[in-house]
Each structure stands twice: as C-alpha cells, then as structure tokens.
Amino acid sequence: MAKQKKIPMRMCLGCQEMKPKKELIRVVRTPEGEVLIDKTGKKAGRGAYICPSLSCFEKAKKGKKFEKALNHPVSPEIIEKLQQELTESEQS
Template structure:
C-alpha cells in the first residue's frame, strides 16, 4: 500500500513547516478583501499561520501578511482577523 503524502505549509509567524490541516489560511480574494479561511478551500491567494496568537503577532509586526498576500492591509482588518483567531480557539 502507498503512503499518502501529507501537504506541508510554512507558518508566517514561526517559519516552521507543519501539516496543512494544523494551520489556518488567511486569504485575499479577487476584490482584495482579506479574510480567515478555516476550510482552506476558498479561492484566492493564501498565506498560512499557526492557531496561536503569538505567531499572528510576530507575522503582523514583520508585515509578512502584506508581502505574502501582495496587498496593503489596514489595522482594522488585522484587528478583525485577530478577533476571529481568538474566538476560533
């Protein structure tokens, strides 16, 4: 029997490769809106983050979301994403 390959993604905060299922996807759609994608299937450009707030804060301070998603993100959007991340745990 073949061993199934588990897709790996890198967290923007801690820069560690982890299984895709363990991470949360932040996605930018065609309209330029940035949202959390808990299913991992929404269309658009995605970036991955661990399920803890520390990794989110680290990626926010280094502006890694803006570089990965190729869009400038307002502080209000960051606050909304942080609230969603905190409530999702």
C-alpha cells in the same frame, strides 16, 4: 494503493515552521482583492498560513508578513478580526 497520502505542509508566517496545512489558519486574498480568513481552506485566491497562536500572529503582524505574503495591503480591521479569532481558538 500502497502509497500513503502526503500531508500538505505550509509555512507559518510567524514562526516560519512548516506545519500540516490543517493545523494552520488560512488567510486568503480573493481575486476581487479582499483579504479574508478562510476557514474552509478552499477559497480561491492567494493564501497565507499562520499557527493558531497569538505569538506567531504578533510576529507576523510586526514583520508585515501578511502584506508580503499576500502581496496586498491588509487593513487593520482584518488584522483585528484575525487576532480575535486566534484569541478565541487559544482559549478553547
């Protein structure tokens, strides 16, 4: 195998930059209509990605980017949970 594996890239909802999927946090809308933070990156459903950064999160939140990307309303609880996880990952 001479060919190198391509790194999957995704766009952050906040800064709109393309980044390696692994560096981003995945938010998924499941076929059941739930919106979850997908830590494994393997859940079925429509996914959206964001940098583990509060500034990107704020931008995405302000622009209702999660709703648009997932084509589904995102409850304030989910937003809060996401924000919490981001804060934790920024601190570590």
